Amino acid sequence: MAKAAPNRTISRLARLAWLPLLLILSACHIDMYDQAKYKSNQPSDFFQDGRAMRPPVPNTVSMGTFNPSSALLTGKLDGQLVTDLPAEITLDANLLARGRTVFNAYCAPCHGLLGNGQGVIAFRGPLVVPSYHNDRLRTIPIGYFFDVATNGINRMYGYGGRISPEDRWAVVAYIRALQLSQNADVTSLTPEDQVKVEAGE
Amino acid sequence: MPAQIFSRNANANLRVALIGITLLLFGIVAALIGLYLSPWYTEQGVAKAQPVPFSHAHHVTQLKIDCRYCHNTVERAATAGFPATETCMSCHSQIWTTSPLLQTVRDSYKNDTTIVWNRIYDLPAFVYFNHSIHVAKGIGCTTCHGQIGAMPLTYKAQPLYMGWCLGCHRDPAQNIRPRDQVFNVDYKVDSLPLADRQQLVIDYKIPTDGRLTNCYTCHR
Numbered sequence: 001m002a003k004a005a006p007n008r009t010i011s012r013l014a015r016l017a018w019l020p021l022l023l024i025l026s027a028c029h030i031d032m033y034d035q036a037k038y039k040s041n042q043p044s045d046f047f048q049d050g051r052a053m054r055p056p057v058p059n060t061v062s063m064g065t066f067n068p069s070s071a072l073l074t075g076k077l078d079g080q081l082v083t084d085l086p087a088e089i090t091l092d093a094n095l096l097a098r099g100r101t102v103f104n105a106y107c108a109p110c111h112g113l114l115g116n117g118q119g120v121i122a123f124r125g126p127l128v129v130p131s132y133h134n135d136r137l138r139t140i141p142i143g144y145f146f147d148v149a150t151n152g153i154n155r156m157y158g159y160g161g162r163i164s165p166e167d168r169w170a171v172v173a174y175i176r177a178l179q180l181s182q183n184a185d186v187t188s189l190t191p192e193d194q195v196k197v198e199a200g201e
Numbered sequence: 202m203p204a205q206i207f208s209r210n211a212n213a214n215l216r217v218a219l220i221g222i223t224l225l226l227f228g229i230v231a232a233l234i235g236l237y238l239s240p241w242y243t244e245q246g247v248a249k250a251q252p253v254p255f256s257h258a259h260h261v262t263q264l265k266i267d268c269r270y271c272h273n274t275v276e277r278a279a280t281a282g283f284p285a286t287e288t289c290m291s292c293h294s295q296i297w298t299t300s301p302l303l304q305t306v307r308d309s310y311k312n313d314t315t316i317v318w319n320r321i322y323d324l325p326a327f328v329y330f331n332h333s334i335h336v337a338k339g340i341g342c343t344t345c346h347g348q349i350g351a352m353p354l355t356y357k358a359q360p361l362y363m364g365w366c367l368g369c370h371r372d373p374a375q376n377i378r379p380r381d382q383v384f385n386v387d388y389k390v391d392s393l394p395l396a397d398r399q400q401l402v403i404d405y406k407i408p409t410d411g412r413l414t415n416c417y418t419c420h421r
Contacts, residue, residue, distance in 0.1 A: 105270055
């Protein structure tokens, strides 16, 4: 009886010999990892330009309430630059805070954190970036900044495709705040703040 | 009397062989698990060659350009967005305009062809990861993308196994940070005490009732 025991063990083991094959099966199973569908930014051999992400057909416009020539999306009304924020945008501390965030991310590399044209790209290259702090730009309708941010000007590319209209308006509001910050009359401050300015804080 | 079929050592040999085979099987399984977790398989920490040798270290740390300048859909879409060639050219039409390293970029812009980057973070097709919700709830870029500001060539900082995702989904307080620090690549999560981070989880209304670990949170 004692001698039969190893034989039984072997035959029992032999019956389980196929189990390691499962490991091989699991390793080859990638059809769920790479499904027959496109995700963003994937290449495609179906479309001629090799991109899975499709641009809208030229001259496509959204249906419904979307108005591509509204002040919100162009900064202009009847061809004239607007002088006030569009009705959809509310001027408050949140808008200016958002404007600072977006300005520092997208505009400051060239325009500088103060809007004086001394950004890090301007510092490294031969280009001269205009400052916001002159009388022409202080008095220009704010629609101008929105139009430039959207479509670009001179050597600056347009950012209409990268920054949402609401964020672009926030930037415009923040640019006005920057202009004020660099051109404020000391006497317009509260007495407490004037003391701080005198003390160099 | 027939000749002895088995040698004197047969029993001992069999036992040694059985033990050996068992050890070998365990060894193979252990080796496979080791390979599965190793950078050789996960590509963690392995920088890949790219058509343009783009350096995050240069653009992020030296030039202090915000993540969102290039990855501009990260706050409103599932994907952070590969920058279009136009984004590169916004600066590089003005500086380094003759650099041979950027010839691919200029060609792409001129001919409207795609720069095909080698993907670093490649999630399985059955995972529906969304950047915007993580960014909105105080999870920073470096939580998943590591010390991106110190990477000359980009590499994967995490193995991206499900257990790693679940670790944070079970206890977001270990990785959460204030919203205004999300894009700060030098931020240290430990700079805020655990109690404050737990308060952030409450303030940002992150569900702690187990919803975050439901299968359909990530698999649909």
